[in-house]
Structure formats: C-alpha cells, structure tokens
Amino acid sequence: MKLFITAISVILAFAGSIKTYTADEIIQNFDELYRSESSIGRIEMKIVTPEWQRTLVFDLWTLGMDKTFIRILSPEREKNYATLRIGNEMWNYLPPTNRVMKIPPSMMLSSWMGSDFTNDDLVRESSLIEDYSCSIVEIQDSAEGEIYIELLPNENSAVVWGKIITAVRESDFLPLWQKFYDEDGSLKRLIRFSDIKKFGSREIPSTMELIPSDKPQNKTVMRFIDMEFDIPIDEDIFSLRNLQRN
Amino acid sequence: MLLIKFALRNLLRQKKRTAFTGLTMAGGFALFSIAIAWADGSYKGIIETFTRNRLGHIQIHSREYFSTPSIYKTIDDAYSTGGLLTGIRGVESWTPRIFAGGLGMVREKTAAVEIIGIDPGKEDLTSNFRNKIVEGNYFGDENEKTVLIGKDLAKTISAGIGDTLVLLSQATDGSIANDQYEITGIVSFGNPAEDRIRCYMSIENAWELFAMQGKCHEIAVLAKSINEVDRINEEISKIIPENLESKTWKTFASEFYRAMQADRMGDMIFRMIIMLVISVGVFNSVLMSVLERTREYGLLKALGMKPSVLFGLIYTEFIFLALISALAGIIVASPVIAYLSVKGVTLGQGISYGGMIFKEMKAEFTIKSFLEPFLFLLLSVAAVTLIPALKALKTDPSAAMRDFG
Numbered sequence: 001m002k003l004f005i006t007a008i009s010v011i012l013a014f015a016g017s018i019k020t021y022t023a024d025e026i027i028q029n030f031d032e033l034y035r036s037e038s039s040i041g042r043i044e045m046k047i048v049t050p051e052w053q054r055t056l057v058f059d060l061w062t063l064g065m066d067k068t069f070i071r072i073l074s075p076e077r078e079k080n081y082a083t084l085r086i087g088n089e090m091w092n093y094l095p096p097t098n099r100v101m102k103i104p105p106s107m108m109l110s111s112w113m114g115s116d117f118t119n120d121d122l123v124r125e126s127s128l129i130e131d132y133s134c135s136i137v138e139i140q141d142s143a144e145g146e147i148y149i150e151l152l153p154n155e156n157s158a159v160v161w162g163k164i165i166t167a168v169r170e171s172d173f174l175p176l177w178q179k180f181y182d183e184d185g186s187l188k189r190l191i192r193f194s195d196i197k198k199f200g201s202r203e204i205p206s207t208m209e210l211i212p213s214d215k216p217q218n219k220t221v222m223r224f225i226d227m228e229f230d231i232p233i234d235e236d237i238f239s240l241r242n243l244q245r246n
Numbered sequence: 247m248l249l250i251k252f253a254l255r256n257l258l259r260q261k262k263r264t265a266f267t268g269l270t271m272a273g274g275f276a277l278f279s280i281a282i283a284w285a286d287g288s289y290k291g292i293i294e295t296f297t298r299n300r301l302g303h304i305q306i307h308s309r310e311y312f313s314t315p316s317i318y319k320t321i322d323d324a325y326s327t328g329g330l331l332t333g334i335r336g337v338e339s340w341t342p343r344i345f346a347g348g349l350g351m352v353r354e355k356t357a358a359v360e361i362i363g364i365d366p367g368k369e370d371l372t373s374n375f376r377n378k379i380v381e382g383n384y385f386g387d388e389n390e391k392t393v394l395i396g397k398d399l400a401k402t403i404s405a406g407i408g409d410t411l412v413l414l415s416q417a418t419d420g421s422i423a424n425d426q427y428e429i430t431g432i433v434s435f436g437n438p439a440e441d442r443i444r445c446y447m448s449i450e451n452a453w454e455l456f457a458m459q460g461k462c463h464e465i466a467v468l469a470k471s472i473n474e475v476d477r478i479n480e481e482i483s484k485i486i487p488e489n490l491e492s493k494t495w496k497t498f499a500s501e502f503y504r505a506m507q508a509d510r511m512g513d514m515i516f517r518m519i520i521m522l523v524i525s526v527g528v529f530n531s532v533l534m535s536v537l538e539r540t541r542e543y544g545l546l547k548a549l550g551m552k553p554s555v556l557f558g559l560i561y562t563e564f565i566f567l568a569l570i571s572a573l574a575g576i577i578v579a580s581p582v583i584a585y586l587s588v589k590g591v592t593l594g595q596g597i598s599y600g601g602m603i604f605k606e607m608k609a610e611f612t613i614k615s616f617l618e619p620f621l622f623l624l625l626s627v628a629a630v631t632l633i634p635a636l637k638a639l640k641t642d643p644s645a646a647m648r649d650f651g
Contacts, residue, residue, distance in 0.1 A: 051318040052419050077457065078421050096425040097412045114420030 021173070023134035023149045029173045030166060031128050033204055038063050041199075041227035042073075047115045050217045056113060057225075067238040068122060072113075083112070084243045085122055093243045100243055109160075116189070116210045116220040120160065131157040132164065145170045161188075174205060187213045199227040249555070253563035260535065267531035268571045271623060274524035275575025276582075278517055278619035280609070283583040285513050287590075287610035289506060293472060295604065296502060297495045299373055300435065302341070302466030303475045304482060306492045311463060317346050317418055317456065321490060324449075324462035328368075331467060334481050336474040341368035342462035344452040348415030348423070350395070350445055355403040359395075359445045361413060363452020363462070372468045375433075375446075382407040382431035385448050392448075394431035396441035405429055413445070417457040425455055467492075521622055529630035532564055536634035543638045544646025553639045560635040561628070568627040572620050579616070587611045 038061075045056045054075060061069040068085040072078045082093040090103040103110075108120040128134075132151035139148050151164040162183035167176040175193040182188050189212045193205035206224040236242060257264045297303050306327065311319040321327050324342040331340045344363030349356055366385040369375045376384050380397060393411055405411060409429045417423040427447060434441050453459045467482065469475045475494050482492040496503045536543075546556060590608035 047420055049420065054419050054421070077419075081422070092422075094414075094422060094424045097414075098426075099412065099424075113422070114416070 021147075023136045024129060026136075026147060026149055026168055026173050027129050027132070027134045027151065027166070030168065030175055033175070033202075035065070036062070036229040038231055038233045039227060039229050040231060040233065042225040044223045044225055045113075045115060046221040046223075047113075048217075048219050048221075049114075049215070054114075056115075061233055061237050063233050063235065063238060069237050069242070070122075078113070081113070082243050083122065084238060084240065086238060090119055090122065091240065091243060098244070100240060116212050116215075116218055117222075128164070130154075131159050137165070139165065146176060147173075172203075174203070189213055195223070197224070199224065200229055202227075202229055249559055249562045250566065252559055253566050256535075256539075256559075256563050257567060260538075263531060263535065264567065267528060268567055268574070270524055270527045270531075271568055271571030271627070272574035272578065274521060275572050275619045275623050276579040278521060278622065279575060279579035279615045280582055280586070281513075281517050281520075282618055283579075283609040283611060283615035284586060284607075285510065286612065286614065287587060288607045289510060290472070290610055291607055292506065292604060293495070296499065297472070298468065299378075301495055301499055302372055303469045303472060303495055304467040304479050304492055305495075305498050306465040306467065306482065306486060306490055307463065309489055309491050312491070312493060312498065315345070315463070317416070317458075317463075320418070320458060320461040320463055321465060322461055324460060324465065327486060327490065328465050330485050331465075331482065334478055334485075336470050336478050338468045338470045339368065339371040340465055340467045341365055341372040342449060343369075343464040343466060344449060344456065344458065344461075345463050346415050346423070346452075346456055348413050348445075350399070350403060351412040351414070352403045352405040352409050352429075355405075357399060357402045358443060359399065359413070360443045361415060361445050361447065361452065361455075363447055363449040363456075365449050372466055378433040378435055379431045380434045382429070384431060386430070389450065391425065391427045391451060392430040393427040394433050394446040395429055396444040397432050397434040398438055398442040399444065400429075400432050402442065407432070411445070413455065415456070417455065418461075419457040421457065423455045423457070425451075427451070521619075521626060525626040525630050528564075528627060529633075532631050533634045533637075535563075536560065536638050540638075540641055540646050543641045544643040547641060548643035548647065557635050557639055560638055561631055564627050564631045565624065568623050572623055575619065575623075576616055583609050583611050583615060 041060045043058055043060055045058070047054055047056070056072055056078065057074045058070050058072045061067075066085075066087045068083070070083040072081045080093075080095045084091045084093075090108075092101050092103060093099070094101065103119050109118050111117070112119050112122055128151060132153055134149050134151050137148050137150040142148060147168050147170050149166045149168070151166065153159045153162065161180045162185065163181040165179045165181075167178070168174060169176060174196060177193060178191045179187055180189045180191075189210060192209040192211075193207070194209070195205060195207035196203055197206040199206075204224070204227075206227075208222045210220045210222070212218055306321065308319040308321055321342070328340045328342055331337050342365055344361075346361045348359050348361050350359035364375070366375070370384070379394065382394070385392060385394070393413075395405065395411065400406065403411075407429055410426050411429050412426045413424065415423040433444065433446065435444070447455070449462065453461070467478070469478050479492055479494045486492060543556060547553070586609035588608075590606050592606050593604065
C-alpha cells in the first residue's frame with residue numbers, strides 16, 4: 001500500500017511538471033510581453049548599413065495601446081527630434097526647421113529615423129492574437145526546447161504580413177525570434193530577441209535585432225536600457241505642444 | 247617652266263570662261279572657308295559655354311558615382327584632392343560640389359529640389375556662377391544660412407528674396423537632413439530643366455546639412471584651353487587616389503558630345519555637297535576647254551608631243567587656275583572670317599542647344615578654315631580634269647585635224 005501511494009505521488013508529481021499549452025496562449029503571452037497600461041523607458045537603437053551606422057538613444061512614453069511619444073537624446077545632431085503617435089496618426093518634430101510634420105499614410109511603410117523599423121511598426125496597434133490564427137508547427141531546423149508558432153492572417157484582418165513564424169522558449173514562452181513573410185511566402189525580415197532582463201516585475205528580452213531580408217547587410221539593434229511598466233503618466237506628454245518642447 | 251607658260255597662255259585665250267571658272271572656284275573656296283570657320287567657331291562657342299558655364303572640362307568622382315550616383319559615393323577629402331590639381335600645367339581652376347535631392351518648402355508650397363553645395367569663390371572662377379544671378383546677391387559670409395534658387399523653382403514655390411526656404415532630405419549618416427535658409431539670390435542657367443529644381447548653398451552649409459564634413463561628390467576642373475583637356479585628364483588620372491576617377495566632358499556629357507558630332511558631320515556633308523556642285527561646274531568648264539582644243543591637241547601630238555607632256559599641260563593649266571582661285575578665295579574669305587570671329591552674329595531670341603540658349607555666335611579664324619577647302623579644291627580639280635585630260639590623250643591627230651578643222 002505504501003508503495004502504491006508512493007507510486008501515485010510520483011506519477012502525479014510528474015504529471016504536474018508537464019506543461020500544457022496552446023498556440024493561442026503562447027501568442028497571448030507574447031502580445032502582453034511588452035504591453036502595459038503605461039510605460040516609460042530609455043532605449044538605445046543601433047542602426048547599421050553598408051554606408052553608415054549610428055546609435056540613437058531616446059526616451060519612450062506609452063499610454064495604453066494608442067499613444068506613444070519618443071524624444072531623441074543623442075546623438076547631438078538629432079537631439080530633441082521627437083515622434084508622437086496617437087492612434088493611427090503620427091507626427092515628427094524636426095528642431096532645425098522648428099516644424100511638425102505629419103506622416104502621410106503613403107509614408108507609413110518608410111523607415112523611422114533611418115532604421116529598419118517602419119513608421120507603421122511604431123503606429124500599429126494590432127494584436128497578433130486578434131489578427132492572426134495561430135498554430136504550433138514543426139520547422140526544418142527546429143532546436144531542442146523551442147516551440148514554433150505559425151501565424152496566418154484572419155480573413156478580414158488588415159495586416160501587412162502573409163505569415164509570421166514565432167519561435168519561443170518552451171520553458172517560459174519568451175520569444176527567441178520572429179520571421180515575417182509577405183503574401184507570396186518570401187521572407188522579408190527577421191527579428192531576434194535576446195538578452196533577457198528584469199524590468200520591475202517583468203522579465204523580457206531587452207534586445208531586439210531586426211535584419212531585413214532584402215538588405216542583409218543592414219540591421220537595427222534596439223536595446224532597452226531602462227523600462228518601467230504600469231506607472232502613472234501625464235496625458236499632456238502625448239500632445240503636439242509637448243512635441244515641440246525642446 | 248614652259249608648261250606653265252603654255253598653261254597661262256591657254257587660260258588667257260578664253261578670258262571670260264577662265265574668269266567664270268576661276269570665280270566659281272574662288273567663290274566655292276571662300277564659302278567653304280567661311281562655313282568651316284563659322285561651324286568651328288559656333289561649336290567651340292557651344293562647347294566652351296557648356297563646359298565653362300556648367301560642367302567644367304574634367305570631372306573627378308568616386309568610382310561608380312558616374313554610372314550610379316549616390317549621396318554615399320563621395321570624394322573623402324575634397325580640398326586635399328583638389329589641391330593635387332594645382333601642380334598640373336594647363337589647369338585653370340577647380341571646384342568641389344555636393345549633390346543631393348530633397349524637398350524645398352516656402353510657407354505652404356513644396357517642390358522637389360536638387361541641392362548643390364558649392365565653394366562660392368572657386369565655383370565662380372570655374373563656372374562664372376556670379377553671372378547666373380538674375381536677382382539678389384551672391385553668397386556672403388560662408389556661415390550664413392543662405393541659398394540661391396533657380397528662377398523657375400522660385401516661381402513654383404512662390405519664393406522671393408528674403409523668404410525662408412525649408413529643406414528636407416536625407417543625410418549621409420541616415421538622419422533626416424533638414425534646415426531653413428534665407429533665399430538671397432535667384433539664378434538662371436537658361437535651361438528650364440535646371441532652373442526648375444536647382445538650389446545652391448555654400449559647401450560648409452551642405453557639409454552640415456548632409457553630415458559629410460570635408461567631403462564632396464564632384465570636383466569640376468577647368469582647363470586653360472579645351473585642346474589640352476585630354477592631356478590634363480591623363481595626368482589627373484595618374485595622381486588621384488585609386489578610388490577616384492576622372493572623365494572629360496566628352497564622356498560625362500556624352501549625349502551632348504554625340505549630338506554635336508552628329509551635327510558637325512551633317513554640316514560637313516552639306517559642305518561637301520556644295521563643293522560637289524561647284525566641281526560639276528568646274529568639270530563642265532574643263533571639258534569644254536579641252537573639247538574646244540581637240541584640233542590643237544591633235545596637231546601637238548602630230549608634231550611629236552609626248553602624251554605625258556600633253557597630260558601635264560592640261561593639269562598644269564587647271565591646277566594653276568585652282569591656285570589662283572584659292573588665293574582669291576583666301577583674300578575674300580579672310581576679312582569676312584575676321585569680322586565674324588570678332589563681332590559674331592547676335593541671334594535675337596537665341597537658339598537652344600544641349601539645354602542651353604545661345605544668343606551670340608562667332609566664327610573661328612584658323613589655318614584649318616583655309617587648308618581644308620584648299621586641299622578639297624585641288625583634289626576636286628584633279629579629279630574633274632582627269633576625264634577631259636584622258637580624252638585629250640586619246641586624240642587621234644589625223645582625225646582631230648580633219649574633223650575639227
């Protein structure tokens with residue numbers, strides 16, 4: 001009897017250690033990873049191209065899903081350049097000309113400050129779980145301890161990508177990389193996540209490296225220097241008046 | 247000597263015909279001379295205007311800039327590279343330039359612009375830039391944020407002297423190039439395509455705007471004489487760094503050069519046709535003259551004159567006439583060419599060529615203007631005399647004296 005109880009205990013304990021998950025749960029986790037009611041952070045963005053490279057340091061404020069404010073701190077040449085996003089609208093402030101320029105819809109897929117991130121990347125407030133159907137798949141070069149999720153756009157979703165493959169760690173579902181494909185199935189860009197750090201109570205990959213497939217010699221590495229999530233933020237930060245404040 | 251005496255006597259026997267033939271030759275010669283001098287002068291004027299006022303005779307770029315221009319393909323040390331040129335004989339001046347595309351805004355009006363960074367002093371020496379200003383002033387203090395814009399661009403964006411022009415572009419470090427400048431001058435190149443987009447600033451301002459301190463995209467070189475361009479270009483190619491290349495105007499303005507060559511060829515063909523018509527007239531005179539003297543040739547042959555001497559006599563006669571005509575042609579053409587090369591001809595509204603408007607054209611006084619018609623006249627006289635001379639050689643003395651008695 002004692003042996004039986006022991007055996008049951010071992011089986012239960014083992015069963016308890018097996019994680020059960022669905023693709024939706026993993027993507028939900030990914031969606032919420034960098035999302036919060038509000039956030040303030042300092043980010044370093046290193047942009048590398050065959051012709052030049054430069055490193056931007058900027059402060060970032062977010063409120064909900066639809067408000068973002070960015071002010072560049074360095075390099076000196078670009079100090080105080082700022083970007084404001086409210087919903088689907090976006091403005092850039094250019095200090096030398098003291099002008100606020102609204103980004104027209106035709107330029108939403110243009111580069112943000114010369115990086116490989118587009119204006120659309122900053123503006124987009126879509127949720128992967130809402131716009132895509134997720135399923136766990138096997139890939140050719142799969143590695144031990146990794147899960148791969150294929151995201152295909154829902155029928156009525158207005159999204160840019162034809163397919164996204166996301167690789168996460170099996171242990172904590174933290175992202176490792178994401179591959180973005182166009183409607184023809186061609187790989188367009190790869191984002192690698194690394195350098196997991198704890199900011200407050202959140203543990204997130206603090207470095208994102210974006211490599212566009214059509215420009216393999218280019219890359220943009222974004223590193224979170226500091227982040228605070230879910231803290232009170234003055235709504236006035238997200239205003240055109242603040243945009244022009246040096 | 248005897249041949250010349252005979253030839254002269256023969257020429258004077260039919261004074262009127264000789265005079266008409268000579269006049270035809272001299273007139274053709276003079277026209278040919280003036281046409282060459284005019285064409286050479288006009289083309290030289292066009293080339294000089296084209297190169298001296300805009301492009302320069304030689305341009306130095308980073309390799310591949312010429313085929314695929316890019317803001318990143320730069321000459322890294324503009325002034326050191328330019329400094330190398332000062333040691334080359336025949337270099338009159340050089341100037342660095344920066345080129346970039348962008349958007350220009352004055353108040354609510356926007357237009358695409360070509361932003362060109364120039365060294366005001368050197369540019370003026372190389373392309374007479376100051377002369378292009380139609381309103382306002384040239385650059386003053388190099389640190390002032392001022393620009394000069396094209397006449398048609400000013401119209402497009404409703405800009406005038408004193409207005410603030412906002413420029414937006416991309417810098418070489420990937421950042422947004424943007425700044426505002428006071429418009430201090432309006433320029434015109436006589437070419438609407440350029441006047442519609444050009445915006446000039448000092449190279450110092452362009453360095454700052456495009457984050458390219460010390461660099462440039464082009465060094466334009468002006469030679470003292472266009473005839474020395476190829477030699478200077480060879481010397482430049484030897485001394486500039488490996489990553490740079492130099493080309494003459496014939497290459498970087500190849501379309502202009504080819505169009506001009508085609509034009510010159512057309513001109514040459516036209517001149518040839520005129521000379522051909524004149525040759526036919528001369529041929530007629532020579533033939534008439536020979537046919538008229540068939541009996542005489544028969545008699546000379548009957549008296550034992552060698553055919554070669556008879557042949558030489560006929561040739562001497564007409565070559566002599568050609569030489570006299572050429573001399574007369576030179577006497578007539580010289581003052582006309584001299585006048586056209588000094589005074590030229592004003593074209594009123596002007597004619598457009600290679601995107602530029604030319605309002606005055608001049609001839610060029612060179613030996614070529616006389617040498618070419620001279621050789622052509624001798625050759626054509628030699629050619630048209632051949633058939634009559636051969637005809638004279640074949641003269642049967644008995645038949646000639648019987649039939650042409």
